Amino acid sequence: MTREEYILLYEKCIQGKCTAEDKRELDEYQDDFSLDNLYWDEDRLGDEHQITSSIYRKLQKSIKHQRPKKLQWYKLPLAAAITLMTVAAGIYLYFNTSSDRTKQQTQIADKIVAGSNKAILTLSDGKQIALTDVNNGELAEQGNTRISKTADGKIIYEPSTTSGSSGKAVVYNTVSTPRGGQFQVVLPDGSHVWLNSISSITYPSNFSGKERLVQLKGEAYFEIAKNPEKPFKVDVIGKQQIEVLGTHFNVEAYLEDHEIKTTLLEGSVKLLAQNKEVKLKPGQIAVNDLNRNLTIKQADVEEVMAWKNGLFVLNDVNLKDVMKKASRWYDVDVEYQGNVSNKKLWGTMSRYKDITELLENIAITSSLRYKIDGRRVILMN
Known part of the structure; x- marks a missing residue:
């Protein structure tokens, strides 16, 4: 077992996911993690004792800030081993990168920050509104519906009170997020949709007729308002349709991935894909491989919902x-x-x-x- 494999197995056991065989391998693995054979260049790295002590202090500070957990049989020796391994890694990085330290510091100074709430609303006439920059309040009126941006940064659809608006036709809007963007939309029926980066949803300004149909590209989490008389349907990149009455689910459908992942958190959904009709139960994920077949398995819900959380x-x-x-x-x-x-x-x-x-x-x-x-x-x- 390599040290890299040892770390991965250790992390797996920390999360309570290792098997009896994994625990046996940890017991049998022997390594002194000694730093004795590591050459230390005083001219390039500075005082050895000061550097190693600094690394230890940072490790201890990190450990103290973690929430206490009940230790298991393998954690004490592993913690010591990992600490020594990390010190070795820190020294190795000092040794191998000191000549480029100034260049690296310059690169770190130009931080690549995380994404944020930003999106574009495209109206039926092609007009685009940058939702990040626009002020709160009413944005536009589409058909029978008034579109507004709320103080907490999402857009909502409400029935228009303008006289004569009842005769207007239903029109379609699209909300799309760029790279580094995410956004929340409250649809005309009260359903909530969270869009991840490089995603879009197209929907009518008012849900008329016998169904509520939207089109999705990219990734989104849905919390659908219940209406048994008017099922909610999602057309996913033209390759799959999801039908629900009222439920919570996540869909990941990026064209370059060549697959559609649908994860059900609450309620029930029916999928129509690859000439099949399947129903999901809460906690299940359907993986629609566009080049192969459709499979259903238990989902790692924590991992699926991480982006939204x-x-x-x-x-x-x-x-x-x-x-x-x-x-x-x-x-x-x-x-x-x-x-x-x-x-x-x-x-x-x-x-x-x-x-x-x-x-x-x-x-x-x-x-x-x-x-x-x-x-x-x-x-x-």
Whole structure:
């Protein structure tokens, strides 16, 4: 077992997800994590005792700020091992990056901050309203409906009181988010929709007829207002339809991923995809692989809902999948150098901190290095 594998297995056990076999491997793994064989260059690195002591103090400060948890049988020896391993990693980074320290500090100074609430509302006549910059209050009137922006930053649809408005035709609006954006919309029926980055939803200004139909691209979380007489339907990138009466669910459907993930949190939904009709139960996820087939399994709801809850939750997640989400949220391009396809990540961190925290966590848990060049992130072995 490599040290990298040891760390991943340790993190897995910390979260209570390791098997008896995993615990046996941890018991059998022997490594002294000694720093004795590490050459220390005083001219480049400075005083060895001061540097290692500083790293230890930072580790202890981090540990003290964590909520106390009941220790399990494997945590005490592992904690010591991981601490020593992290010190070794810190020293290694000092050794290998000191010549580029000034350049790195310049790059860090230009922080890549997290995304925020921003979106564009496109009206039926093609007019676009930047929802980030516009003042609160009424934005427009579409058909029989008045559109307003609330003080807490979402847009809502309400029946218009303008005389003669009842004869107006229903028209369609689209709310779209850019890279680094997210937004909340309250639809004309009172349903709530949260849009993730690079996503859009198209809907009528007023739900008339026998159904409530919207079109989605990208990712969104829905809380649907109940109306048994008028089912709510979501057309997902023209490849899948979801039908609900009143429920909470998440849909992830980015064209470049070639799959649609539908996760049910509450209620029930019916999916129409690949000439099949299936029903989901709460806690299930349907993965519609557009190049293969449709599968249903238990969902990691915490991980699925992390984006809406302002988090990155990584439970044995592939590095490239993590960076795909990071690319959309931080509005960056990602480049890989070397073989990193088999890297798996564990951990939980805030989505609202700058990208450096995410990259530092990746560097520690996967033994990778990173570089920030403008709005380009490079990950390398």
